[in-house]
Amino acid sequence: MKVQNHPAATKAVDLAARSWFIVAVIGQMIFACYVLMLYWKSAALGDFEKWNAASSHFYVKGDLLGNTIFGLHVALAAIITILAPMQLIPQVRSYAPGFHRISGRIYIFSAFLISLAGLYLSWIKGSVGGLEGSVVITMNAVIIMICAFFAVKNAIRRNIASHNQWAVHLFLAMSGVWLFRVFLMLWIMAWQAPVGFDPETFTGPFLNFLGFMVYVFPQAIVAFYFLAKKSEVASTKWAFSGLIFLITMGTAQGIVAATMGLWVPRM
Numbered sequence: 001m002k003v004q005n006h007p008a009a010t011k012a013v014d015l016a017a018r019s020w021f022i023v024a025v026i027g028q029m030i031f032a033c034y035v036l037m038l039y040w041k042s043a044a045l046g047d048f049e050k051w052n053a054a055s056s057h058f059y060v061k062g063d064l065l066g067n068t069i070f071g072l073h074v075a076l077a078a079i080i081t082i083l084a085p086m087q088l089i090p091q092v093r094s095y096a097p098g099f100h101r102i103s104g105r106i107y108i109f110s111a112f113l114i115s116l117a118g119l120y121l122s123w124i125k126g127s128v129g130g131l132e133g134s135v136v137i138t139m140n141a142v143i144i145m146i147c148a149f150f151a152v153k154n155a156i157r158r159n160i161a162s163h164n165q166w167a168v169h170l171f172l173a174m175s176g177v178w179l180f181r182v183f184l185m186l187w188i189m190a191w192q193a194p195v196g197f198d199p200e201t202f203t204g205p206f207l208n209f210l211g212f213m214v215y216v217f218p219q220a221i222v223a224f225y226f227l228a229k230k231s232e233v234a235s236t237k238w239a240f241s242g243l244i245f246l247i248t249m250g251t252a253q254g255i256v257a258a259t260m261g262l263w264v265p266r267m
Contacts (some may be wrong), residue, residue, distance in 0.1 A: 009237035013228050016244035023248055024175065025085045027255035031102045031178050032081040034263035073117040081178070082170050083107045104155075111148040111174060113140035130203055136211030143215060144173045147208040165226055172218035185261055186254035221247075245266040 083103050086092050093100045118141050120136040147170035154163035187206065188194055195205025221244075228240035 006234040006237065009234040009241070010229075012241035013237045015035075016241040016248070017225060020086070020248040020251065021085070023255065027182060027251065028081045028085070028175065030259050030263060031181075032078050032257065034267055035078045035081070036212070037267040039071070039078075054120055069117050069120050073114060075120060076114040076117070077177070080107060080110050080114060080174055083110075084174055087167055088171055091261055094253055102203065108148050111144050114174075116143045130201070130206065132203060133211075134206050136208065138216065139211070140176045140215045143176075143219065144170065147173045165222075168225070169219060169222050172222055172228050173215070175218070175229075176215045179218065180210060181250060182254035182258050183210060183214060183260060185257035186250060189253070189257040193251055 083106060087100065087104055087107055118137055122137045147166055151163055151166040151170050154160075154166055184207075187196075187210070196206025196209075224240055225244075228237050231237060
């Protein structure tokens with residue numbers, strides 16, 4: 001049954017999306033601080049060995065090209081993490097359009113660069129998780145570049161509605177690495193152990209599943225979000241809102257777990 005007027009359901013969709021966005025931004029700012037403190041600070045102090053706090057092969061003595069590309073990769077990660085939310089805040093677009101355009105160009109350019117750097121690091125320097133890890137990272141890089149391409153294409157054509165939609169797709173694609181850490185730590189917190197994967201080799205069926213979920217599933221959620229907004233069926237809106245509230249609670253718990261168990265100890 002179609003319903004023409006359903007303000008409560010429409011408000012629920014907006015509230016659910018905003019709630020997740022706020023929680024995500026808080027978590028991503030914590031992640032940005034982690035990147036700045038672990039990688040940028042250690043680089044400024046010349047303590048490049050500290051880059052290997054998360055993995056033993058991030059810094060390799062004598063590998064100038066590989067180390068430079070990894071340094072670029074993490075530098076872009078911090079920049080992108082800080083700029084990304086600003087691209088989606090309506091007030092920024094309305095009251096500071098010049099800033100939105102300039103930061104948007106930096107953001108899109110960085111999206112392509114970080115994807116290419118990620119591909120190099122995965123296939124040339126070697127990825128954490130072996131072949132499966134490289135495949136998952138490649139999938140994320142391809143999704144990022146596709147979303148960035150269509151965001152730019154629609155911006156050039158002044159198709160603002162489509163541009164905004166692809167910008168949301170891009171935000172979720174660029175958040176994939178962060179989401180992976182958040183939900184990995186949520187999983188470990190729930191089981192109180194590394195279930196479904198080997199923590200030494202960082203391989204296992206759960207990691208393959210998680211890679212798919214944080215890189216592909218969010219794209220489906222974005223599509224569902226725009227469908228729910230346009231839908232005239234109240235139940236569709238309520239179903240989406242409920243799903244997002246559940247994801248928001250999981251995201252918040254994962255952020256706490258990642259902050260206390262992963263990021264703060266390495267800062």
